[in-house]
Amino acid sequence: MSKKRKSIPVNPMADQFGSGIAIEKFSVKDFYLMDMEEAKKSHREDGHSFFLLEKGRVSLEIDFQKYTMKPFSILYLHPDQVHRIITFEDVSVSCWSINNENLHPEYLKLLEEITPAKPLALEKETFSLIAEAVSLNLKLFERKKDKLYHSLLKDSCNALVALAASQYLDHAKSTSKPTRFEVVTKAFRKALEHNYTTARRPAEYAQKLNISAPYLNECVRNITGYSASHQIQQRIILEAKRLLSHSDIAVKEIAAQLGYDDYPYFSRFFTKATGKTPIAFRNKNRD
The missing domain is CATH 2.60.120.280 (Regulatory protein AraC)
Structure with missing residues (x-):
C-alpha cells in the first residue's frame, strides 16, 4: 500500500x-x-x-x-x-x-x-x-x-x-521595446501568481494595476489570445490538477485551499474546464 x-x-x-x-x-x-x-x-x-x-x-x-x-x-x-x-x-x-x-x-x-x-x-x-x-x-x-x-x-x-x-x-527578449500591452500583461501575470486563490475577477486585478477591466482584458487578449478571465481560471485549474494528481488532500479541502467554500460550484467549474470531475481526474492521473 x-x-x-x-x-x-x-x-x-x-x-x-x-x-x-x-x-x-x-x-x-x-x-x-x-x-x-x-x-x-x-x-x-x-x-x-x-x-x-x-x-x-x-x-x-x-x-x-x-x-x-x-x-x-x-x-x-x-x-x-x-x-x-x-x-x-x-x-x-x-x-x-x-x-x-x-x-x-x-x-x-x-x-x-x-x-x-x-x-x-x-x-x-x-x-x-x-x-x-x-x-x-x-x-x-x-x-x-x-x-x-x-x-x-x-x-x-x-x-x-x-x-x-x-x-x-x-x-525571451524582444528586439523592440515592450508594448504597453506587453507591460500590462506581464504585470497581470505577476499579480495573478500571488493572488489567484483570493482574486478571481479581472476587475480585482485591474484595480491592483490602476487600469480599467476592459483595458486589462484587451491587453491580455492581444498578447495571449485569451481573456483575463481565462488566464485566471487556467491558473486555478493548474493548481487543482497538481493537488489532485500528486497529493491525497481531500477534494473538498483542495477546493477550500483554492478559495472555493462551495464545493459543488468548484466541482462544476473544474469539470467544465477539463471535461472531467475532480474525482475522475484524480483517479486517471494518480502517481
Whole structure:
C-alpha cells in the first residue's frame, strides 16, 4: 500500500545541509536505486533549482507537460512547479538550489518573469562558462571551516542564478521595446501568481494595476489570445490538477485551499474546464 501524501512531496534540496543553499554534481552511476525512484515521483523543490546537463539525456514532466533535455542545456524550476523524471540515459548533471531567504531580491523578480520555464539549449561557450562557475561553487561549498563560509556560498550561488537567469531572459527578449500591452500583461501575470486563490475577477486585478477591466482584458487578449478571465481560471485549474494528481488532500479541502467554500460550484467549474470531475481526474492521473 502506498504511503499517504497529505500534500505534494517537497524535495529538501536547498535546505538539506541547513543553509538554504545546495550545489552538487552527479551522474546516473552515482545514484542509488532509492534516489532514482524518488526522482521519478512527482514533487516540488524547496528552493529555486537549476540543472545543467553535461552528458546524456533526460525525459521529464513539468506540470503535465513533457520535455527532453539534451547535453549543453539548462533547466530552471520554480518552487511551485511540480515535476518528475521519466527516464535517464547516461546522465552527468550539475544542480544548485537556493531559497527565497538567500536569493538576491532583484534575481527573485527576474525569476518570476521567466516562470514557468522549460529546458533551454545553450551555446557551448556559454555552457562552459556556467560549468566553470559551478566548479568554483563546488569548491567553495566544501570550505565549511571558512569564517565567511555562508556569505561566500550565498554570493557565489547568486552569481550562478544570475548567469542562468540571463540566458532565459536573453532567449525571451524582444528586439523592440515592450508594448504597453506587453507591460500590462506581464504585470497581470505577476499579480495573478500571488493572488489567484483570493482574486478571481479581472476587475480585482485591474484595480491592483490602476487600469480599467476592459483595458486589462484587451491587453491580455492581444498578447495571449485569451481573456483575463481565462488566464485566471487556467491558473486555478493548474493548481487543482497538481493537488489532485500528486497529493491525497481531500477534494473538498483542495477546493477550500483554492478559495472555493462551495464545493459543488468548484466541482462544476473544474469539470467544465477539463471535461472531467475532480474525482475522475484524480483517479486517471494518480502517481
